[in-house]
Amino acid sequence: MTDRTEALIPRARAQVADCAVHLPDWLRLEQQRELLAACHDWARPPAGMRTVSLPSGGMMSVRMVCLGWHWHPYRYSRTVDEGAAVRPFPDWLGEVGRRAVAEAYQDPVAGAAYRPDVALVNYYDSTAKMGLHQDRDEHSREPVVSLSLGDDCVFRFGNCRTRTRPWTDVLLRSGDLFVFGGPSRMAYHGVPKILPGTGDPAVGLAGGRLNVTLRVSGLTD
Incomplete structure (x- = not known):
């Protein structure tokens, strides 16, 4: 089956x-373009897209910009690394999350x-990966909403107990939505592979x- 034929099958x-x-x-395509334009705006300094340093001294292979609260491994704050205020979380993005x-x-x-x-807005280049992890730095266990733009990726969704199997690999394409909450809120998940040139x-x-994930922090100032 050709890629063009596959594209015609919902x-x-x-x-x-x-x-x-x-x-x-x-x-929809227009909504993806609008979200991409917003991502470009959020990526600009100050408090823009950056490489994330881990406590171990290593660096994450994805680059990140945050809205509402800034994620530092492994905590949130209202300021980014150099002390600039984190970008605000827009009301319209909350409406996207509710829908x-x-x-x-x-x-x-x-x-x-x-x-x-x-x-959290993560940018993956062709070689970037995200190891299996839990989204556990929020005080709330409300669902995580994940939106994809650009190249396809393999999204690995595991279990809540261990980084090892069982897991399910899901192909995420531009425009796809993935939501996980309830009994699956603390499931380990990651991105072992980007498929370059597929966007x-x-x-x-x-x-x-680009991956845009929305969360409820459960934090107060």
């Missing part, structure tokens, strides 16, 4: 685990109650992948 929503839902092609939860869980009440206040040029990202 991909079905999938429940990867309990309360972990993949909605392919959730963002995402409502549609992923087919539950308008859960969607309306979702109040994300932090976003739709019409989106406007020249190369690599």
Whole structure:
């Protein structure tokens, strides 16, 4: 089957685990372009896109910009590394998150109650990876909403007990939505591989992948 033929076949929503839902092609092309434009704006200094240093002395292979709260391994603050104030979390992005939860869980009440206040925007070049980890630095266990732009990636979604198997590998493409909460909120997950050159040029990202994840921090000033 050719890539062009595959593109004509709608991909079905999938429940990867309990309360972990993949909605392919959730963002229309124009919405992807609008989100990309916002990412470009957020990436500018001050408090823009940066390489993240780990306590071990190593560096993450992804680059990151944060909204609402800045993530330092492994804590949040209102300022970035050089002391500049973190970029604000926009109201419109919260509305995207509420719609995402409502549609992923087919539950308008859960969607309306979702109040994300932090976003991590990760840029993966063709060689970047993200090891299996838990999103455990938030004080809330409300769902994580993940949006993909650009190149395809292999998204590895594991279990809540260990970094080892069992896990499920999901192909995430530009415009895809992945939501995980409830019993799957603390599942280990990561990105072992980016597939270079697979992104739709019409989106406007020249190369690599952007991942926008929304969370409820549960933090107060």
